[in-house]
Amino acid sequence: MGLAKKHVPIRMCIICRTRMEKYKLNRYVLIDRKFILDEKQRLPGRGFYVCNNLKCKNIAEKKFLKEKRKIFGKGD
Numbered sequence: 726m727g728l729a730k731k732h733v734p735i736r737m738c739i740i741c742r743t744r745m746e747k748y749k750l751n752r753y754v755l756i757d758r759k760f761i762l763d764e765k766q767r768l769p770g771r772g773f774y775v776c777n778n779l780k781c782k783n784i785a786e787k788k789f790l791k792e793k794r795k796i797f798g799k800g801d
């Protein structure tokens with residue numbers, strides 16, 4: 726059939742630790758002191774992957790806030 730099996734990168738949700746294809750996850754990148762959803766998954770920097778589970782998203786947001794404080798200190 727000529728359908729070559731493509732290599733699909735696998736990433737893990739940082740919250741529930743489920744592994745799945747990268748494109749199924751939401752990639753967040755820390756840019757300019759903000760965690761930004763990297764819709765095209767092309768932004769430079771360390772990516773944080775979160776699955777589409779609402780619970781994971783909520784926990785991730787809190788985690789990002791905490792992480793931000795840890796990196797940049799208190800106060801906005």
Ligand SMILES: [Zn+2]
Nearest residue numbers: 738741776781
């Ligand atoms: Zn998850």
